Amino acid sequence: MSGDTARTLLRDAGTTAAAAVATALGTLALVPVFTTGAWVPPVLAAVTAVAAAGLLLRVAAAALAGDRPAPDWWAALVRVAVPFGQLVVLACVLTALFAPDRAWGGWLPVDGSLGDLGAVLADGTVELREQSTPALPLTGLLALTTLMAGLVAVAVDLVAVGSRQPALAGLGLLVLFCVPVSTVIGSIGVLPVAAPSVGLALLLFADQHRQLSRRLQEGRRPLLGPGTLTAVRTGAAAVLLGLVVGALVPTLTEGARPFAFGRGGGGGSTGTALDPAAALQGQLTLDEPVELLQLDASVPDPGHLRVVALEVYDADAGWTVGNLDGQAAVADEAELATLPGRQGGRPVDALVTALGHEDRFLPLLYAPQSVDVADPEQWRFDPATGTVFGRDVSTAGQTWSVAAVEPRPTPEQLAASGELPPELPLVQRYTALPPLDPAVEELVGTLTADARTPYERVQAVYGHFTDPANDYRYSLSTAPGTGGDDLADFLRLRQGYCEQYAGAMAALVRAAGVPARVVLGYTPGTAQPDGSRLVTSNDAHAWVEVYFDDLGWVPYDPTPIDTDRAVELPWAPRAPDQELDPRTDPLPAPLPAPVPQAPQELPAPQELPAPQAAPQQGGTWVPALRTAGTVLAVLAVLAVAAVPAGLRVLQRRRRLATGSPAGLWDELAATALDLGRTADPARTPRQVAEQLAEAAAPGGGAHRPHRRPAAEAGVAGAVARLARAEEAASYARPGSVPAVGPELRADLATARRGLLAAAPRGARLRALLLPPSLLAGLRAGLPRPPRRPRPPHRTLLRG
Incomplete structure (x- = not known):
């Protein structure tokens, strides 16, 4: 080249x-x-x-x-x-x-x-x-x-x-x-x-x-x-x-506008819908409740209607949606959300009709096994969060059926659930927290000081919000915080609505080392004379899901809401009722609550564990x-690192292709230079050959004392023959130098092997990755700028 x-x-x-x-x-x-x-x-x-x-x-x-x-x-x-x-x-x-x-x-x-x-x-x-x-x-x-x-x-x-x-x-x-x-x-x-x-x-x-x-x-x-x-x-x-x-x-x-609660929401959620990024207060403070869904269930007491899970927590942005995997359509999955190994469940079938509901998230009962909905290819299921969301389609005017298995773990099963390995991707994902206020960390340490199992830690945090002695009140009107941290302010003022309760409990459970997330959805609504249930905007709700080993996600509801709206969870007794009195608790201005989604650093999502096994990293994208x-990054680094070596190989082939002794001698000199052997340019080829032969001798490669004398003699003889060929070509008349034969090429190979064998391992590695002879050749090929002429000597005349 x-x-x-x-x-x-x-x-x-x-x-x-x-x-x-x-x-x-x-x-x-x-x-x-x-x-x-x-x-x-x-x-x-x-x-x-x-x-x-x-x-x-x-x-x-x-x-x-x-x-x-x-x-x-x-x-x-x-x-x-x-x-x-x-x-x-x-x-x-x-x-x-x-x-x-x-x-x-x-x-x-x-x-x-x-x-x-x-x-x-x-x-x-x-x-x-x-x-x-x-x-x-x-x-x-x-x-x-x-x-x-x-x-x-x-x-x-x-x-x-x-x-x-x-x-x-x-x-x-x-x-x-x-x-x-x-x-x-x-x-x-x-x-x-x-x-x-x-x-x-x-x-x-x-x-x-x-x-x-x-x-x-x-x-x-x-x-x-x-x-x-x-x-x-x-x-x-x-x-x-x-x-x-x-x-x-x-x-x-x-x-596109962010999602909004109430009618007229823009962006991906239009009409009356649950906003996965903003506070629930707007839905809960509508002047008149809006009829959203009609629920016909096979049991008189169905559980929550899940909409979407919030899994990313930030002190400023609050709880927001993480990554949703949109690969699987609901029509492609035989069973959507199978409960893990020891988890007990109650089969429930339901028919849901959208009245005033219009959203791209599909409200479903817990652990849906199958969903029958119009345009099933347009509705996608995210297995990590159990969320079904539409692709260019909404719930407006739709009716869908769901076959589900609601989780029903016993307190004994929860108490027997062991610790999850901290390096598990699911644990890293659902215990991720930003730096918390020292008061919050102190509270978690106090609550869980005597807890020995994950269940005991969760129950201690849950009891903190549900114990009447702690004076937590359900209210849509809260005093503004002064600490600059919404979580710390809520835990200090102890007054708020469901999303603040759920968000605070999820954060504290994560701080206790147990995976948790916030879920938005609806309570099952009010029973109607015909046996169906009517879900309105008043039923919009937020609660917590906690992950237990071999049991999966288990719901907890720390918010003290009205009995008619609450879902009974036997493993987590409900907080006392605290109905909202509009006369003594007027509707406030919007609270400093979670704002529209902002870019977050989130550990990469993984699928939920397979049944009857410890949670493992899933096979998502x-x-x-x-x-x-x-x-690709490794290949790119290797490709860049291989460029000098590749150029050096091309340089060697060009020299050998010339067919002249000078090319072979230049290649031998370049090999010596790559290995850190420099020669005095004033020396003759024979003197340089003697120097190279000494470098290949046992003294020059002390780390290889086992080399045989015959091998040393072979290297010295090869170097000497290359030097004599170079001298003969240098002093010969132009055009009279014979072409290089295979013997001389073999001598070059023998000499190179000898020099490489005598060199330390580090020198051989440097010669491969960054050969100095290549850089020296590039520098020699660069033209030097002309020197500036010296100014003429001036003599100061005195007179």
């Missing part, structure tokens, strides 16, 4: 890295678009894979071209082949992450897997229309986002590296920046503006650095000249602009996502 080709590849490698990092920074504009950071691993995997594919393809193209000047048609072919290859790699990444089942090896797309991937992307387009922002990171939406980021990475790489216009490639970052601007209501914050600005600054610097490197090659300007300072100033201005404007830039009004992302 010629010096010009090596320099071009080196510049392209730097620009490729700059384009990839800039694109990755640009994707941070999507932070306010999603509720969690589940989109980050697949997006970074796609960007990394695209960059690695582009670099390797360009290195391969240069190796095929060799030292000969590449014709125009070859350069045009490379420009087309590189982005095409990147698109193929992107398709493999998408297949590995989102449709691996029928792919060859789990990553190579074939006919069946392409159809599966197309179905996932089609689901993403539906989710794109129905989701509000911040959106739930459903599988289809993640696949669509990964595809978009990958295409942007291909476009940025094509313009920055293929067309040699890094500054122009910054337009690709604008595509990513437009997503939050056009979908998020309110301010998008600093990071979504500052991060793409840093990416743009990096592309500007790469553009200026490429131009100055070319001028340096022509000997016209030093590398760090005025142009570089201009690029740095421009990039710094872009970053500063992002930091200043990021907190001020509003978003367009076309963005998230473990595959992690594994594929890790594999």
Whole structure:
């Protein structure tokens, strides 16, 4: 490989890295678009894979071209082949992450897997229309986002590296920046503006650095000249602009609205629906209750109607929905939510009719086994949370039936439930907490000081809220807190409504080391003369689910509500009734309660445990996502680390291909340099040969004393013959040097093996991963800038 080709590849490698990092920074504009950071691993995997594919393809193209000047048609072919290859790699990444089942090896797309991937992307387009922002990171939406980021990475790489216009490639970052601007209501914050600005600054610097490197090659300007300072100033201005404007830039009004309680809710929940991200107070304080559902159950006392589980807790944002897996349609599952091994249950069948209810979440009884609903392919089941949600469909005007098995554990079963391993993904996911107020931690420690089992700890926390001596009151009117922490304020003031009770208990149970989450839904409503039950907006409710080993999720309701609304839970006796008196407890202004969903850091979701086994990590797409992302990251690192070794191999082949003794001698000298053996340039080849023979002798490789004298003699003889051939070629007349024969090539192989065998292991590793001879060759090929002429000597004349 010629010096010009090596320099071009080196510049392209730097620009490729700059384009990839800039694109990755640009994707941070999507932070306010999603509720969690589940989109980050697949997006970074796609960007990394695209960059690695582009670099390797360009290195391969240069190796095929060799030292000969590449014709125009070859350069045009490379420009087309590189982005095409990147698109193929992107398709493999998408297949590995989102449709691996029928792919060859789990990553190579074939006919069946392409159809599966197309179905996932089609689901993403539906989710794109129905989701509000911040959106739930459903599988289809993640696949669509990964595809978009990958295409942007291909476009940025094509313009920055293929067309040699890094500054122009910054337009690709604008595509990513437009997503939050056009979908998020309110301010998008600093990071979504500052991060793409840093990416743009990096592309500007790469553009200026490429131009100055070319001028340096022509000997016209030093590398760090005025142009570089201009690029740095421009990039710094872009970053500063992002930091200043990021907190001020509003978003367009076309963005989807957050979910809202009460009539007229926007976004993904329209009409009268339960809001999975906002407080329940709006539903509970309607002037007139709204008839929502009619429930015909096979038992006179059905349990709660579950809607959605809130599993992410933040001190500022409160409880919000985590990731929902939208892969399985309710029609595809024989049994939706099977109870774990020792869990007892009561079979219940019910027919539910939506009266004034309109929501994309389907209210269901506990542990639904099957659901019969119109358009079953449009209703998806998330096994981790037991939630059924619609895809471009709502409950308005619908009737559905559900066959369920309500959990009925006995107190003895709960008491016998053991500790769960803390490293279990389910435990990590459902005990995650931000730093709590010291008063809250002290309260948990006091309550659970004498508890020996998870059940005792949970009962201690539950008893704290239900014991009349602790003076907790149900109220929609609460005094404003002064501590800046809603949880600590509620525990101090001891007055609130159901979501505050449930949220506080779930947080304290998590702090006690037991998995817990908040659930929104409805109590079963009021019995009607015809035997059915009427569920109204007054029945909107929040309660707690606690996970016990081999029993699964068990409901707890710490809120002291009216007997007619409450669900009897034998393992958790109900708190005393505290009905709300509108005359003495007037309706208040909205409380400082959980706000619309904000991006959260959440441990990756896992499926619930299989029956009759300890909870294990499920087979959802998230473990595959992690594994594929890790594999891609490792492959990308290995690919980048292998570039110097690959270039060194190409360099060796070029020298051997010359067929001259000088090429063999240069290769031997390069091997010695890679192993840390430098030679005085003033010495003759024979003197250098003697030095190399000593390096290969037992004294030069003291860690290999077992080498036989015959082997040492063979290495010394091979080095001596290479030196004599080099001297003969140096002093011979031009054109009279014979071609190198196989014997001399064998001598080179013998000499290299001897030097490698005598070198320490660390030196051999450095020679493989970062050969100094390669860098020395690149430096030698770079033109040196002309020296400045010395100023003429001036003599100071005195007179």
